Amino acid sequence: MLAIAGMLLIPADRIIAADSPGAPPDADATALVLKADEVRFPAAGFEASVTIESSGDGDAVTLRKYRVLSKGNENTVVMVTEPAAERGQILLMKGRDLWVFLPSVSQPVRLSLSQRLTGQVANGDLARANFAGDYDARILRTEEIDGKPAYVLELVARERGVTYHRVVYWVRKDNAWPIKAEFYALSDRLLKSARYEDFQRAAGAVRPMRIVMHDALHADERSTLQYSDMKLRDLPDRIFTKDYLKRLE
Numbered sequence: 001m002l003a004i005a006g007m008l009l010i011p012a013d014r015i016i017a018a019d020s021p022g023a024p025p026d027a028d029a030t031a032l033v034l035k036a037d038e039v040r041f042p043a044a045g046f047e048a049s050v051t052i053e054s055s056g057d058g059d060a061v062t063l064r065k066y067r068v069l070s071k072g073n074e075n076t077v078v079m080v081t082e083p084a085a086e087r088g089q090i091l092l093m094k095g096r097d098l099w100v101f102l103p104s105v106s107q108p109v110r111l112s113l114s115q116r117l118t119g120q121v122a123n124g125d126l127a128r129a130n131f132a133g134d135y136d137a138r139i140l141r142t143e144e145i146d147g148k149p150a151y152v153l154e155l156v157a158r159e160r161g162v163t164y165h166r167v168v169y170w171v172r173k174d175n176a177w178p179i180k181a182e183f184y185a186l187s188d189r190l191l192k193s194a195r196y197e198d199f200q201r202a203a204g205a206v207r208p209m210r211i212v213m214h215d216a217l218h219a220d221e222r223s224t225l226q227y228s229d230m231k232l233r234d235l236p237d238r239i240f241t242k243d244y245l246k247r248l249e
Contacts, residue, residue, distance in 0.1 A: 029137035029153055033169070035176035037073065037132050040196070042203045045071040045235035049081075049228045050126065054119025056221030064118050066126065069233070073130040075240035090245050093127040096134075096161050101245040108242050113163040119223030120192050120213040124163030126225070131155055131169070134162040142173070145180070149173040164191070178208060190216040202230040 037043075047069050055061045065082035078091040088103040091111070099108035113124030128134075135155035143150055155167040166184040171177065178196040185191055192215050196208035209228070215221040238244055 026138045029139045029151075030132060032139075032151060032171055032176060033135070033137045033153065033155065034132040036169075036171045036178045037130065039175075039177055039205065039207060041070065041073075041129050041207070042205070042232060043072060045069075045233050046203050046230060047233050047235075048203075048230035051226045051228070052118055052121055052126075052223055053226070054121075054221075054223040056119075056215070056218060062119065068126065069235055069239060071235045071237075071240065073128075073133060075235075075237070076127045077239060077245075078127050091123065091127050092240065092242060092245060094240060096128070098123055098127060099242060101242075108245060113161065120215055120221060121223050121225065122163050125211075125213070128163065131167070134158060135167060137169075140168075143170070145170055145172075148179075150179055160186075177206075192216050198226075202227070203232050 047067065050066045050068055052064045052066070053061055054064075063082065064080070067079045067081055068076065069079075070076040074093075074095050076091075076093040078093075080086045080089040090101040092099045092101065092108065093113075096113065098111045098113055100111050101108045111123055113122065113128055115123050117123045117126060131137075135157055137153050137155050140152045140154050143152055150170045150172050153169045153171060155169055157165050164183040165186040166188065168182040168184075170179040170181070172179060177199065180196065181194045183191045183193070192213050194211055194213045196211055198208060198210035199206050200209050201207075202209060207227075207230070209226065209230075211225040213223045213225070
């Protein structure tokens with residue numbers, strides 16, 4: 001792997017080799033996905049507010065708001081703040097395990113990462129963003145997207161239980177910014193696509209503060225995730241436990 005002035009450059013011969021059918025995971029591709037993960041979200045503890053606006057099929061726009069606490073890509077708490085009727089619901093992710101706490105239920109309930117949270121957004125889209133940890137990556141080709149050279153990567157799930165079986169992922173060559181992604185089911189059916197937009201400085205780096213997801217079968221159905229108030233936080237491990245959920249406000 002070559003690095004010039006902070007840019008992650010991958011030799012052309014590696015790209016050709018990775019484009020062959022059945023090619024093994026590529027070390028340079030894995031490093032690129034890890035760098036893109038670090039662009040999307042801090043590796044250290046952080047908190048952020050997320051507003052999700054969903055629309056489609058002529059239905060009224062639905063608006064939901066969340067507060068997210070996350071630490072190291074393996075620990076996340078997602079708290080519903082709006083609508084008011086659902087306030088108090090909390091998602092807890094530990095590794096690839098996910099639970100929901102409901103005020104009316106005494107014990108947390110197990111959920112899957114692929115289960116729909118709202119609109120086009122799955123639980124794992126909000127609670128887990130660890131592409132480098134969940135998928136084996138290889139480089140398919142290079143393309144120009146929005147006037148910028150980009151690597152096109154294929155990410156294949158290392159095991160069942162992750163949010164998607166396969167992801168095709170476009171990442172800028174010069175700075176590893178994510179551009180867009182396509183998400184596929186185990187049957188290899190395209191489920192939806194996403195664009196990463198509104199890059200702003202937040203929590204120590206420039207990050208995409210908006211993700212727009214479109215349903216693959218119904219182009220007018222989409223959900224927009226808008227991040228705000230993202231800041232680094234020193235989050236103790238005890239927050240990310242089932243016993244602690246009832247204490248969170």
